[in-house]
Amino acid sequence: MLIAQISDTHILASASDLPAAQLRADCLRRCIADINQQHPDAVIFTGDTVQHGQPEEYARLRELLAPLQAPLYLIPGNRDNNDAMRAAFDDKTYLPESGDFLHYTIEDYPVRLVALDSTSSGERKGVYCAERQAWLDAVLSEQPSRPTLLFIHHPPFDVDDHYIGGYRRAEEATALTDIVSRHAQVQAMLCGHVHCPGQQHWAGTLASLMPSVAVDLRKGIDETEAREQPIYMLHRLSEKTGLVSEARMAEAAT
Numbered sequence: 102m103l104i105a106q107i108s109d110t111h112i113l114a115s116a117s118d119l120p121a122a123q124l125r126a127d128c129l130r131r132c133i134a135d136i137n138q139q140h141p142d143a144v145i146f147t148g149d150t151v152q153h154g155q156p157e158e159y160a161r162l163r164e165l166l167a168p169l170q171a172p173l174y175l176i177p178g179n180r181d182n183n184d185a186m187r188a189a190f191d192d193k194t195y196l197p198e199s200g201d202f203l204h205y206t207i208e209d210y211p212v213r214l215v216a217l218d219s220t221s222s223g224e225r226k227g228v229y230c231a232e233r234q235a236w237l238d239a240v241l242s243e244q245p246s247r248p249t250l251l252f253i254h255h256p257p258f259d260v261d262d263h264y265i266g267g268y269r270r271a272e273e274a275t276a277l278t279d280i281v282s283r284h285a286q287v288q289a290m291l292c293g294h295v296h297c298p299g300q301q302h303w304a305g306t307l308a309s310l311m312p313s314v315a316v317d318l319r320k321g322i323d324e325t326e327a328r329e330q331p332i333y334m335l336h337r338l339s340e341k342t343g344l345v346s347e348a349r350m351a352e353a354a355t
């Protein structure tokens with residue numbers, strides 16, 4: 102099974118006159134063109150899809166996503182607005198029609214996809230409240246033998262010095278770690294939010310961080326080599342190899 106991951110596109114409205122508006126649109130457009138050439142089974146989008154959570158930004162996002170050929174699975178980041186996202190993507194029947202959280206499971210593939218909503222309105226930190234913990238524990242308990250990929254916007258641990266204590270709620274993060282530790286079928290947790298690449302052993306599985314698709318917000322990449330190149334992730338899963346991931350630079354625009 103081949104999964105492409107995009108994250109942190111921070112799309113602005115078509116009417117925006119900020120230079121970043123066109124740049125970020127081009128980054129997403131190039132990634133989609135490249136993803137289509139890879140023919141993934143699914144594409145996951147780990148949040149911060151737009152910059153301000155505004156309907157006109159989601160309208161622009163939908164235009165840019167239209168050429169994508171593979172099924173798309175979105176979760177919100179702290180820049181998103183759950184109601185506006187739900188309204189803009191009302192054709193995505195996996196998104197709950199009501200309730201506070203946009204999390205869900207996808208059962209259509211050999212690998213089960215579990216999407217956890219870590220956002221809370223007006224909150225920049227990841228939130229893993231008791232209700233979400235209970236939901237995650239319940240869904241992971243349903244199918245303990247089935248390979249599972251967990252995806253979430255906020256990694257539930259510190260990343261780099263300036264994240265310590267600022268981007269997480271320690272007790273909630275510890276509780277989430279304990280839950281995932283009890284479910285050995287979780288092959289990996291795929292995250293966004295930090296805008297930089299990284300991997301970390303976490304909760305008995307692998308946590309994978311990806312750079313922002315928006316190159317103007319990206320961190321941790323050699324800027325002299327790759328300043329203009331948008332990057333996305335390809336995750337290949339098989340019984341023989343487990344999870345094999347690569348960061349792929351989208352080909353230059355034609």
Ligand SMILES: [Fe+2]
Nearest residue numbers: 109149178294
């Ligand atoms: Fe972001």
